[in-house]
Amino acid sequence: MKKAKYLFPQDYMADPSAHVFEGKIYIYPSHDWESGIPENDNGDHFNMKDYHVFSLDEVDGPITDHGVVLAAENIPWSGRQLWDSDVAFKDGKYYLYFSLKDQNDIFRLGVAISDKPYGPFIPQENPIKGSYSIDPCVFEENGEYYIYFGGIWGGQLQRYRNNKALESAAFPADNEPALCGKVARLRDDMLEFAEEPRDVVILDENGRPITQGNTDRRFFEASWMHKYNGKYYFSYSTGDTHFLCYAIGDNPYGPFTYKGVILTPVIGWTTHHSIVEYKGKWYLFHHDSVPSGGKTWLRSMKVIELEYNPDGTIKTIEGLKK
Numbered sequence: 677m678k679k680a681k682y683l684f685p686q687d688y689m690a691d692p693s694a695h696v697f698e699g700k701i702y703i704y705p706s707h708d709w710e711s712g713i714p715e716n717d718n719g720d721h722f723n724m725k726d727y728h729v730f731s732l733d734e735v736d737g738p739i740t741d742h743g744v745v746l747a748a749e750n751i752p753w754s755g756r757q758l759w760d761s762d763v764a765f766k767d768g769k770y771y772l773y774f775s776l777k778d779q780n781d782i783f784r785l786g787v788a789i790s791d792k793p794y795g796p797f798i799p800q801e802n803p804i805k806g807s808y809s810i811d812p813c814v815f816e817e818n819g820e821y822y823i824y825f826g827g828i829w830g831g832q833l834q835r836y837r838n839n840k841a842l843e844s845a846a847f848p849a850d851n852e853p854a855l856c857g858k859v860a861r862l863r864d865d866m867l868e869f870a871e872e873p874r875d876v877v878i879l880d881e882n883g884r885p886i887t888q889g890n891t892d893r894r895f896f897e898a899s900w901m902h903k904y905n906g907k908y909y910f911s912y913s914t915g916d917t918h919f920l921c922y923a924i925g926d927n928p929y930g931p932f933t934y935k936g937v938i939l940t941p942v943i944g945w946t947t948h949h950s951i952v953e954y955k956g957k958w959y960l961f962h963h964d965s966v967p968s969g970g971k972t973w974l975r976s977m978k979v980i981e982l983e984y985n986p987d988g989t990i991k992t993i994e995g996l997k998k
């Protein structure tokens with residue numbers, strides 16, 4: 677598959693997190709809709725209220741929509757805006773991790789549980805203790821589960837330092853190390869952090885942290901972790917410069933060294949993805965706003981094959997090529 681394919685033209689779905697469960701690909705996207713909220717830098721126009729699950733037997737084959745699996749109105753601590761989510765499997769249960777604003781308009785991470793990869797998912801009473809910001813991604817290795825998260829601007833990461841809320845939001849100066857995404861090991865029951873979240877440090881080729889002013893490379897949102905040939909690939913969006921890029925490390929905590937761009941900017945403000953291996957090939961699930969005529973809050977999910985060079989770097993995909 678050398679050409680990107682839209683996966684579900686019938687409706688707007690974004691931020692697709694793909695995993696192989698029970699021998700199929702399951703996709704956990706955000707569900708965009710036209711809520712009429714004007715566009716702003718806080719992302720209020722991304723006013724999503726439920727999640728669907730999708731599955732594929734073949735990447736090129738028909739897609740199954742498993743319908744609504746969790747709705748904000750059924751989450752006890754819900755305020756507004758169900759943003760990006762991800763799912764992990766452990767001991768016969770599927771755990772859906774999601775971003776949602778609480779009743780004080782603060783983004784938290786929540787968990788909902790199902791016996792099936794296609795839900796429905798039953799939410800916990802409260803968000804994960806000590807959680808903040810957005811865009812959870814869960815990576816499993818040797819029975820340990822690591823949750824990556826964070827996003828600046830509307831994702832509120834600039835309101836925290838050292839896992840504590842600041843009195844007011846603050847960004848580092850342009851020549852200082854950039855704000856980092858976060859990673860924490862999950863507790864055995866998958867419902868809470870087992871440790872204080874740590875910084876996901878991204879270094880440049882000289883071993884120095886990427887700076888806040890390096891907007892083509894610094895972390896903005898959309899964490900994803902995958903492993904290839906024994907190395908750990910942390911990929912993310914640069915937000916206002918619209919790149920999906922990646923950095924490679926030797927363990928799930930990093931540090932990670934910046935390596936390049938996976939996907940050049942697409943139509944639409946946001947770019948967000950997941951990377952998964954299926955039947956011996958690697959795929960990039962992502963989204964753009966072409967079908968909605970460029971409306972940033974109405975995105976459509978896509979998939980394209982992802983290829984590596986012999987040295988383990990990823991071949992850049994051109995976002996604007998159809």
Ligand code: FUB
Nearest residue numbers: 706722759760897946948
């Ligand atoms: O879908 C809402 C937000 O847009 C996500 O949480 C971000 O990563 C961006 O894709």
